[in-house]
Amino acid sequence: MKRYFTIFLTFARACLIRDMTFRVNFLLECVTSMGWMSMNLAFYLLIFTFTPEIGRDTGWSREPFFAFVATGLIINSIVQALFMPSAEELTEMVRTGGLDAVLVQPLDPQFMLSMHRVDFSACANGLVGIGLLGWAVSRMDSTPPPVAWLLYPLLILCGVAILYSLVIMLAAATILLGRNQSLYDFWFYLTNFSRYPAEIYAGPWGGPLRTLFTFVIPILLVVNVPARVIALPFSGESWGLMVALLVAATATLVISRLVFQAAITKYRSASS
Amino acid sequence: MSLATPADRAPPTAPVRPFAGLRTWFTMLAICLEERLVYRGDFVIGTVMRFLPIVTQVFLWTAVFNATSRPDIAGYTRNDIVAYYLLTMVTRAFSSMPGLSGGISRSVRDGSVKKYLVQPVDYVAYLLAARIAHKLVYYVVAILPFAAIFYVCRGYFPPIPDVGTIAAYVLSLVLSFLLGFFMEATLGMLGFWFLEVSSIIFAYMLVQYLLSGHMFPIDMLSGVQTGIAGVTLADVVRWLPFEYTAYFPAAVWLGKIQGATLARDLAIEAGWVVVMAVACRIAWWRGTRRYSAFGG
Amino acid sequence: MVFLYTSGMHNSNRGGPADRGVDPVISVDSLAKEYRVYDKPEGLLASVTGLFHRTSRLVEAVRGVSLSIGRGEFVALLGPNGAGKTTFLKLLSGIITPSRGTARVLGHVPWERADDFRRRFALVMGQRNQLWWDLPAAESFRLHKEIYRIEPARFNRTRDELVDLLGVRGLMLQPVRELSLGERMKLELIAALLHEPEVLFLDEPTIGLDVVAQHTIHDFLKAVQARRRVTVVLTTHYMKDVAALCERVVVITHGSILHDGPLEEIVDRFTTHKIVTLDLDATPAVGRMERFGFPCEIRGPRVELRIDRTRIADVLPEILRSESVRDISVEDVPLEEIVAELFRAGPAPAGATA
Numbered sequence: 001m002k003r004y005f006t007i008f009l010t011f012a013r014a015c016l017i018r019d020m021t022f023r024v025n026f027l028l029e030c031v032t033s034m035g036w037m038s039m040n041l042a043f044y045l046l047i048f049t050f051t052p053e054i055g056r057d058t059g060w061s062r063e064p065f066f067a068f069v070a071t072g073l074i075i076n077s078i079v080q081a082l083f084m085p086s087a088e089e090l091t092e093m094v095r096t097g098g099l100d101a102v103l104v105q106p107l108d109p110q111f112m113l114s115m116h117r118v119d120f121s122a123c124a125n126g127l128v129g130i131g132l133l134g135w136a137v138s139r140m141d142s143t144p145p146p147v148a149w150l151l152y153p154l155l156i157l158c159g160v161a162i163l164y165s166l167v168i169m170l171a172a173a174t175i176l177l178g179r180n181q182s183l184y185d186f187w188f189y190l191t192n193f194s195r196y197p198a199e200i201y202a203g204p205w206g207g208p209l210r211t212l213f214t215f216v217i218p219i220l221l222v223v224n225v226p227a228r229v230i231a232l233p234f235s236g237e238s239w240g241l242m243v244a245l246l247v248a249a250t251a252t253l254v255i256s257r258l259v260f261q262a263a264i265t266k267y268r269s270a271s272s
Numbered sequence: 273m274s275l276a277t278p279a280d281r282a283p284p285t286a287p288v289r290p291f292a293g294l295r296t297w298f299t300m301l302a303i304c305l306e307e308r309l310v311y312r313g314d315f316v317i318g319t320v321m322r323f324l325p326i327v328t329q330v331f332l333w334t335a336v337f338n339a340t341s342r343p344d345i346a347g348y349t350r351n352d353i354v355a356y357y358l359l360t361m362v363t364r365a366f367s368s369m370p371g372l373s374g375g376i377s378r379s380v381r382d383g384s385v386k387k388y389l390v391q392p393v394d395y396v397a398y399l400l401a402a403r404i405a406h407k408l409v410y411y412v413v414a415i416l417p418f419a420a421i422f423y424v425c426r427g428y429f430p431p432i433p434d435v436g437t438i439a440a441y442v443l444s445l446v447l448s449f450l451l452g453f454f455m456e457a458t459l460g461m462l463g464f465w466f467l468e469v470s471s472i473i474f475a476y477m478l479v480q481y482l483l484s485g486h487m488f489p490i491d492m493l494s495g496v497q498t499g500i501a502g503v504t505l506a507d508v509v510r511w512l513p514f515e516y517t518a519y520f521p522a523a524v525w526l527g528k529i530q531g532a533t534l535a536r537d538l539a540i541e542a543g544w545v546v547v548m549a550v551a552c553r554i555a556w557w558r559g560t561r562r563y564s565a566f567g568g
Numbered sequence: 569m570v571f572l573y574t575s576g577m578h579n580s581n582r583g584g585p586a587d588r589g590v591d592p593v594i595s596v597d598s599l600a601k602e603y604r605v606y607d608k609p610e611g612l613l614a615s616v617t618g619l620f621h622r623t624s625r626l627v628e629a630v631r632g633v634s635l636s637i638g639r640g641e642f643v644a645l646l647g648p649n650g651a652g653k654t655t656f657l658k659l660l661s662g663i664i665t666p667s668r669g670t671a672r673v674l675g676h677v678p679w680e681r682a683d684d685f686r687r688r689f690a691l692v693m694g695q696r697n698q699l700w701w702d703l704p705a706a707e708s709f710r711l712h713k714e715i716y717r718i719e720p721a722r723f724n725r726t727r728d729e730l731v732d733l734l735g736v737r738g739l740m741l742q743p744v745r746e747l748s749l750g751e752r753m754k755l756e757l758i759a760a761l762l763h764e765p766e767v768l769f770l771d772e773p774t775i776g777l778d779v780v781a782q783h784t785i786h787d788f789l790k791a792v793q794a795r796r797r798v799t800v801v802l803t804t805h806y807m808k809d810v811a812a813l814c815e816r817v818v819v820i821t822h823g824s825i826l827h828d829g830p831l832e833e834i835v836d837r838f839t840t841h842k843i844v845t846l847d848l849d850a851t852p853a854v855g856r857m858e859r860f861g862f863p864c865e866i867r868g869p870r871v872e873l874r875i876d877r878t879r880i881a882d883v884l885p886e887i888l889r890s891e892s893v894r895d896i897s898v899e900d901v902p903l904e905e906i907v908a909e910l911f912r913a914g915p916a917p918a919g920a921t922a
Contacts, residue, residue, distance in 0.1 A: 104689075105686060106687045
């Protein structure tokens, strides 16, 4: 609805103004995230001096792998910029009664709690990701067909939707339990599994792990599907994965919403 | 409210004179322990979860080994790498000092460092004593999860090394604790000169992340040339203090460093401990002089 | 809908322009809320056992409260901290769901949180802010306009009227976090009224404010309520708020209603004696005074006696006859004292609340 969009823009504007007021801090944040990222890129470059690809016959040679990393950067920067700041503030809001104020307003609380704050410094990584993608694709042996470029943004959005659902479930847990910092560590540790192509999860332990993170908590679909479409030669298998991603995105959105509604109903509210 | 996993929280800043008695010591220990236990569920889960990223890394390296026909990379077989990562967790349990540099620079900023200028207390000694207490408590409570994980993964480890190697290992761990402490303490002391030390600390963290061996064994840098004749990146890093906070003890245990090289590297590590301890002392001395001159 | 009154309460249907009996705006029936609180372990040993087993107890924040409020009434919920007033307000505004009982506000069940319902009332909580911290007040108001879908012309008119009433036009462009508590509270009240709610819930609105600010807010609330016939429910533990604003006061302690009616009635209902102050010619001996009343405070020639109400008519003439009295006054026990005593007392006896 247009109303929600207008409200979101107001929030975004306020955050932008604040970031520009504290310019030095903002720049520092950008540099910080880019710093960590470049260390990881150096590490990947090192790995590729020892091996031509990740996993036997998987197709993840250097440039496709970097395209994968770039996709991850883009998706994560969207989530970090739009949803994580609000989610991180949730504990504080529950503590100070800010959540009460939200519940009283004629607005969907899930919208308010996941989108009232925007972290623009997280966009830095996303921009680097786009640049990295361009570099990687330009040096790949097989260029992606136009249809891949058309599908790529849509698949990225689906991936973002799955991560968003995960954020909402964490938010629901925070509302129920009152405080729980370890939930956000949980987020980091969970999404850490999706840093590399799903093919690395092979063998007696890897197989079940891959199944778990594809069908139960579908984080492996988030980066893998768009990355495959853009970096690996287009095949029939890709369509199957895209459908799976779409289904997963829809399912997780619905489930997380239900969980969130339930949590709100059971909300205790810090009494006084 | 905790802002980090319990293992990352700084110890309570109780203004207690160090070495003033065993009783005070034990009280400090008891307080730390109690604080830990208050976050019961968090703590057990938190400790185990810190091992999770290793799982992903291991799968990555396995995939790398699958793709090449090499038996090892820079002397590390796949199993060696698993053992390596687990051992770096142990080293980091000794050398990581969460909240130390930040705490010092904060106490300079908000003036609470004043009381240490006035009292007959050695601030650095006090911090060191507090850290030791804090670490001991952490080890007591973390030993179970650590032991469980190591037991489960025992198949990845080579046979237990000889007594000499074990002795060298223990020595390197103790030195890594001291090195980590003095490096972060000195960084914190920079708060006397710079208002916002966080950017410097961040740069330090970044270099640490890459060069400490946290991400990969430093031996892997032996194939990277620096441009100066025959000198590899690994050679350069060996002379820097960073690798001793994660890589070195792990490599010692795994037998990757032997004999004369081992002796030399231990000497380098000890040397850095001395250098940083002196640097810390000087920073404190000059910093407090400057601080008093400006009226605090 | 059944209206149940606490026993012992007079059927005092006073309290402003109330058409309570016809179609109450707020009706509550046996509303109750309890929750489980886990005990925090103290000491090292307890911390260890706390890893395996935690004790808990059931806290009854609101126990079977029933009442009914009509349009335009201004009702105070008076009670000490922890009495359950805030919990009760949260139930009525739909923030939490009750353990038992029903309630209807403006025809809606609050905890169903219908958008139509939420658009028609407002909640202001003292010391807890709801305005967006980083935005200037003007921006917050604009946001409010979007959220509540207020028509622009109407919004401007209402906003200007309220801003001028409180005289805060100069503060509109500053970020809210830079303002003082009093200034923030004024802006919060304006924000709450921008969408012209029919019901206004106020939770301790004057807490932490200086006397001048409290006064300003009292006047403002009275003006607003008179002009727009808003139904106001205000929780407080300050007698001042109550005395200045409402005719009807509901005393809540330990989650139950102790009294519901005009303030003056509290005196009638909860005291058994009056205070008689005598100015005598000379300081009397203690034993001499005690036959008239008890307890007794003697400060020089001034004596303060507490005498049973039913006996006043007999005792007074006797005093006048046997003592040389220069001046005499008969007063009620101060309201503050009665209320403080009520606060201290335990929960109402079992049969007292419905």
